[in-house]
Amino acid sequence: MSDCLFCKIIAGEIPSSKVYEDELCYAFNDIAPQAPTHFLVIPKAHIGSAAEVCAENSAVVAHIFEVIAKVTKEMGIESYRIVSNIGEQAGQTVPHLHFHVLAGRDMTWPPG
Ligand code: 5GP
Ligand code: ZN
Numbered sequence: 001m002s003d004c005l006f007c008k009i010i011a012g013e014i015p016s017s018k019v020y021e022d023e024l025c026y027a028f029n030d031i032a033p034q035a036p037t038h039f040l041v042i043p044k045a046h047i048g049s050a051a052e053v054c055a056e057n058s059a060v061v062a063h064i065f066e067v068i069a070k071v072t073k074e075m076g077i078e079s080y081r082i083v084s085n086i087g088e089q090a091g092q093t094v095p096h097l098h099f100h101v102l103a104g105r106d107m108t109w110p111p112g
Contacts, residue, residue, distance in 0.1 A: 001046040006096035010044050020071050024063050027071060027101075036104030037077060041068060047097040049086045068101055077103045083111075 001007045008014045009028065016028040019039045030038040043060040047053065053061055065082075072080055080103035085092040 001096070004046055004096050005094050006040075006042050006098065007046055010042070020067060022067070024060050025067055027067065030100065034100075035102040035107075037075070037080070038100065038102050040098045040100055042096060042098045048095050049092060049097055050084050051086050052097070064099060068099065072101065072103070079103065081107055 005014065009016045010026050018026070018028050020027040020041075023044070025041055025043050027039050027041040030040055041064050043057075043064065045057065045060065047057055047060075050061075068082060072078075080101055083100040083102065084098065085100075
């Protein structure tokens with residue numbers, strides 16, 4: 001999607017700090033980290049949010065969770081939080097599916 005911030009990051013049109021990349025997904029550090037470790041994992045194919053996940057595109061979500069398990073293990077991170085905001089009220093600001101991976105500090109539950 002030409003007008004999408006995260007599609008532009010995938011295309012290299014906007015610089016980012018890469019954490020991991022393969023043919024299906026891209027992971028990069030969040031520009032405004034909310035924890036000592038805070039990176040985002042996104043599918044390379046544009047999906048607006050988790051609300052648009054369906055039979056045709058859901059395989060990438062399983063793949064992203066495999067990637068998160070692998071990358072956090074490699075980083076030596078044992079405890080972390082995965083967050084995906086859907087829609088404005090939940091705090092979604094970029095309309096391209098992304099999973100926040102947060103670690104390195106105590107976290108509250110329930111979230112604010
Ligand atoms: P959301 O609010 O949609 O759940 O998450 C969007 C995230 O993208 C936010 O945590 C925000 O800091 C991050 N973000 C927004 N613009 C950029 C950018 O240009 N580069 C990077 N690395 N992160 C961004
Ligand atoms: Zn996009």
